[in-house]
């Protein structure tokens with residue numbers, strides 16, 4: 140059995156033993172090796188996993204999964220960090236997952252009683268692990284854009300910020316059109332652009348708007364996408380003005396009247 144990381148393996152081992160009411164401990168905790176034994180010194184239960192050279196994940200090599208000890212009722216393996224990881228996994232699958240659902244599921248699936256206080260603490264740690272990453276990612280948007288242009292010259296991006304009450308710039312919108320998408324659209328697609336929007340499921344909300352075309356094989360071809368605060372007239376104007384500049388729609392309009400009518404836009408807002 141192969142596990143992607145040491146954390147993933149340990150979470151699986153812990154979950155198995157929490158379900159079984161057994162308390163275990165880890166002996167080897169280096170990156171490349173994990174060994175867990177039962178806390179009861181008379182019990183022969185153990186798992187040993189390591190990483191072979193050249194492999195990314197860890198593989199279980201030796202094991203004895205038969206506990207000869209008695210069940211424990213104050214299981215130390217059921218730690219706050221395990222609970223937070225479990226909650227985070229459930230929450231990523233369903234954003235409406237509540238602490239009360241968590242308590243219920245722990246009782247039904249794992250046979251573990253958990254207090255409201257413990258469930259709430261696990262939820263706080265889990266949400267921090269999820270949304271804390273988003274905070275960091277938003278702060279790195281300028282670095283990301285610089286890296287994109289360095290590796291994909293002529294890729295176009297725009298970041299729009301607004302100022303908060305403290306006078307600090309706050310992210311509002313982001314536009315990105317990859318060089319390959321722009322040239323692929325200009326060289327091989329029809330003058331037809333479909334635009335649509337989707338809600339982003341994260342701590343900050345917002346919406347993703349995208350523009351797609353149809354390639355010569357009648358397949359959908361992505362042109363560009365933006366992140367905006369909300370899907371409305373102002374955000375669409377901002378998006379479509381950048382898109383028009385990018386793919387050269389404006390310059391063609393003034394050349395001759397026929398060109399003006401050569402473009403077709405499709406949107407779910409059209410009735």
Ligand SMILES: [Zn+2]
Pocket residue numbers: 161177178179182183184206207208209
């Ligand atoms: Zn045991």
